Amino acid sequence: MLFPHYAEPVARAATRAIAALLAADVPHQVLQYKHDARTESFGEEAVEELAEVEGVSPEQVFKTLVIAQPSGLAVAVIPVPSKLSLKAVAAALGVPKTTMADRAAAERSTGYVIGGISPFGQRKPLPTVVDASALHWERVLCSAGKRGWEVVVHPQDLIRLTKAVTADIRAA
DSSP states (O other): OOSGGGOOOOOTTSSHHHHHHHHTTOOOEEEEOOOOTTOSOHHHHHHHHHTTSTTOOGGGBEEEEEEEETTEEEEEEEETTSOBOHHHHHHHHTOSOOEEOOHHHHHHHHSSOTTOOOSSSOSSOOOEEEEGGGGGOSOEEEEOSSTTEEEEEOHHHHHHHHTOEEEOOBOO
């Protein structure tokens, strides 16, 4: 257990993301907080709600962004306080250009709603780029597939399970 005293009891495979972690036998911890339905900045809400968890820095809480590239959709996973460099993620994917994906396309492709898109257990696995800063942490947090749910994993497991490439994809 990574955060045993902050664990909430969660039914096995409560989301597709958790099911994917269980199926791959990836050590993880699910953290839950009360999601405010009026919130529009889901990543910032997660950072604020998890600020009391000992040892959690805002830079180790990652958001999952769906982007459009010439051959379809892809995923960028970056720290919540950071902005995405579309140019850097395009370079990491080896394509000339990327843009932010349409909300409906992102939700349809991943099977998750905005604010709950997880890099794990997507309906259709997408090419993924994880910001290289993840490798500086012993553990990172990302969406567990539902608003108000975060999963704690080792960054190497995030990269391995999503078949991600790593690159510095944060805007300067």
